[in-house]
Amino acid sequence: MEEGQIQIERLDPETEFLLSKRQTGNEWELFKENVRPLKRGRKVHLLNEALKSHNDNQLKKSLLENRRRLIEAIDEYQGDDPLHPWLECIKWVQEAFPMGGDYSGLVVIYEQCVRTFWHSDRYKDDLRYLKVWLEYAENCGDAEIIYSFLEANEIGKTHAVYYISYASHLESKNKMKLANEIYNLGISRNAQPLEKLKDSYRKYFARSMRRPKPTDEDTVEKRLPGRSFGTVLSRGENRMQTTENSDLVKKNVRAHATPLTIFKDISNVDRQPDASKTDLNSWRTLGARAERNKENNAIPTKWTTYKKPGSITGGITASSIEVFVDEECEEIHKRNNEGGDKSSMLQLRHGDGQDLKKETELLRENPLRNFPPNSLPR
Amino acid sequence: MASKTVAKDIITLRGSAAIVSEFFGYAANSILYNRGVYPEESFVKVKKYGLPMLLTQDEGVKSFIANLNSQLSEWLEAGQLHRIVLVIMSKATNEVLERWNFTIETDSEVVEKGVSREKSDKEIMREIQAIMRQIASSITYLPCLDEACVFDVLAYTDKDVAVPFTWIESDPKLIANPQMVKLHSFDTKIHKIDTLVSYKNDEWDEQ
Numbered sequence: 001m002e003e004g005q006i007q008i009e010r011l012d013p014e015t016e017f018l019l020s021k022r023q024t025g026n027e028w029e030l031f032k033e034n035v036r037p038l039k040r041g042r043k044v045h046l047l048n049e050a051l052k053s054h055n056d057n058q059l060k061k062s063l064l065e066n067r068r069r070l071i072e073a074i075d076e077y078q079g080d081d082p083l084h085p086w087l088e089c090i091k092w093v094q095e096a097f098p099m100g101g102d103y104s105g106l107v108v109i110y111e112q113c114v115r116t117f118w119h120s121d122r123y124k125d126d127l128r129y130l131k132v133w134l135e136y137a138e139n140c141g142d143a144e145i146i147y148s149f150l151e152a153n154e155i156g157k158t159h160a161v162y163y164i165s166y167a168s169h170l171e172s173k174n175k176m177k178l179a180n181e182i183y184n185l186g187i188s189r190n191a192q193p194l195e196k197l198k199d200s201y202r203k204y205f206a207r208s209m210r211r212p213k214p215t216d217e218d219t220v221e222k223r224l225p226g227r228s229f230g231t232v233l234s235r236g237e238n239r240m241q242t243t244e245n246s247d248l249v250k251k252n253v254r255a256h257a258t259p260l261t262i263f264k265d266i267s268n269v270d271r272q273p274d275a276s277k278t279d280l281n282s283w284r285t286l287g288a289r290a291e292r293n294k295e296n297n298a299i300p301t302k303w304t305t306y307k308k309p310g311s312i313t314g315g316i317t318a319s320s321i322e323v324f325v326d327e328e329c330e331e332i333h334k335r336n337n338e339g340g341d342k343s344s345m346l347q348l349r350h351g352d353g354q355d356l357k358k359e360t361e362l363l364r365e366n367p368l369r370n371f372p373p374n375s376l377p378r
Numbered sequence: 379m380a381s382k383t384v385a386k387d388i389i390t391l392r393g394s395a396a397i398v399s400e401f402f403g404y405a406a407n408s409i410l411y412n413r414g415v416y417p418e419e420s421f422v423k424v425k426k427y428g429l430p431m432l433l434t435q436d437e438g439v440k441s442f443i444a445n446l447n448s449q450l451s452e453w454l455e456a457g458q459l460h461r462i463v464l465v466i467m468s469k470a471t472n473e474v475l476e477r478w479n480f481t482i483e484t485d486s487e488v489v490e491k492g493v494s495r496e497k498s499d500k501e502i503m504r505e506i507q508a509i510m511r512q513i514a515s516s517i518t519y520l521p522c523l524d525e526a527c528v529f530d531v532l533a534y535t536d537k538d539v540a541v542p543f544t545w546i547e548s549d550p551k552l553i554a555n556p557q558m559v560k561l562h563s564f565d566t567k568i569h570k571i572d573t574l575v576s577y578k579n580d581e582w583d584e585q
Contacts, residue, residue: 012550014479014576017558024560029511032518041521041577044559195470196525 027051036100039135046095053096063096067105083129086113090132105356110136111363115370118153130156134165140367143169145377149368152377160186160197167204176208390494394568395454399447401506401564401571402480406443406464406531407433408513409478413466413520415527427507446531449542453535454482454569457489461534465551469526474551476520476577478513483570495567505564509573512561519559520577553578 011019025048028035035047053059070089077085090109097104113132123129133150137143147166149155156162163186170179183201191197362369368376389397404426411421411432416439421432434440453459459482466476487493532548541547556576563572 012552013556014477014552014558014574015481017560018481018572018574022560024558026512028518028559029515032515035518037517037519037522039522039524041557042519043557043579044519047519193470199526 024048025052031098035098038094042095042098047098050096050098066092066096083113083117083123083126086116087128087132102357102360105360107136107139107360107363108356110139111367111370118155118371118375124153124155125158127156127159127161130159130162134161136367137165137169140364143367144173146367148377149371149375153375157189158191160191160193160200162186163191163197164200167200171204171207176211179204180208387496387498388494389497389566389568391455391488391492391568394488394495394566395451397502397566398454398482398569398571399450401509402450402462403443403447404431404433405478405480405510405513405573406446406529407431408510409464409466410434410439410529412514412517413476413523413527415466415523415529427503427510429507429510431510445544449545450533453533453539454484455489457484457486458536458539459484459533460536461532463532463534463551465530465532466523466527467530467551469528474553474578475523475527476575477551477553477556479574479576481572481574483572485568488568497565497567502564502566505562508562509564512573516559516561516575520575555579 024044027048028044028051031051034051035042049059053063067089070085070092074085074089086109090106090113093104093106093109094100097106100106110132114129114136117123117129130150133146133156137146140146147162147169150162151157163182167179167182170176170182183197183204186197187194187201407421408431410416411418411434416434416436420436421434423430424433425431434443450459450462461482462480464478464480465474466478467474485495488495530551532551533545553576557579558574558576561573561575563570565571
């Protein structure tokens, strides 16, 4: 051990901070219910700014501006790492919209980002790219299709976090056998970091041994606080946050999949109730633009008549973000769904809250709806 | 219990030291619980500071904290303790992920002359309560600790203080380029405690 407990020639950052008498605003604490925790953590000063700004029209306008600029940066990027400007934009959306929610466009930008690079060899093993996929999966009703897609397209298969995330999701759906297989698959492939994967597997295994029967959703409650925050919001993390409420689970469990299951049940009533059937259908009809247009046009009417029982945080706080909608741009509302990146990017650029919300709804329901049919797992 | 050693609203040096070391014990437990360093079920709920507080049942951790507290009290009474830091590190890599920094300002007059001060116990408790609430709420912005972690406690004392038997000298275990958040403070009029949490920056960009 090195000498000296207080050998500080220059002040360490913490002492310096304290001596400067800088105060950290406490918006983060006052509005903590409005904040969706991020796996990577947040910068508190940005969080405080964002929380303040959602009550301030001036700041709201500048938020809109910022988003436009970041999207432009994506288009104009010339360097050799095109993923980078996307990540900057995603990070910004996460900071600027602490509550997340459907009007933030977060899900939309996840989707556009992953869709832009899914065929790229360069990013197949890129951990950053994989993380975008995993965050996208967290936000979707039935993430299994995403995990299958990643497997089929060999994305992220060298990373432990893929298997941990996948297995976690399966566990929350009580698919213990399959989860077990996934862990073994990852270990057999020597996914890195291997120790982390093995560690997670050990804990999972212990949990699975403790389970009485594989059917009850109640058993999820007996799980240890999951270390994999990203996919399963275990009670440990959930203690202090109010994410989407779950009416299905009577107890205090807030596994991410469960609240999103409600979401699936409520929206798109004209779809088949069975999730897998829905997916199959949409694969076949993915190419048909008319079909998609029909969805986009049908939904608004259903929306106005439909009352959501679940208190999805995004929905409640959405009223404050709605004003965010840039009034001048409402007319430029893009109707054409050419499916090309350009038009959907424009959609994002004009930042129409309604558009974003609609698209988010559709994506949550069917995460791969914009992908070409030949890319989808069989 | 602090209330036993402290007469109504008069705060003595000993009483203040007891309040502070007790605070640290509860704060440490709360951090270990909220940050998932130890599993949830190894904690038991008690009432303290008007809040439900979690205390570990793990024998190792319990005795560690108990020993710590008596040492802290001793240092606090002598006015020799300046800072106490709870460090959370990755078990696998020993990398410091989070630091909970409690900085202590001691009224030296009290130490030297043995006078006492006055402050409402209730108010001190309210201040401590505010800090405890913030600790619990901090998951709002703290990064997820998704790997097995261990913790350590660093005490910053006067240079001339002898290192006690169960302690070792250490490097400060700082985080490079940390994000820092200042939380509330509390003040017994003899010891003033500032709380700060620093954590590793966002790592999305890492390959």
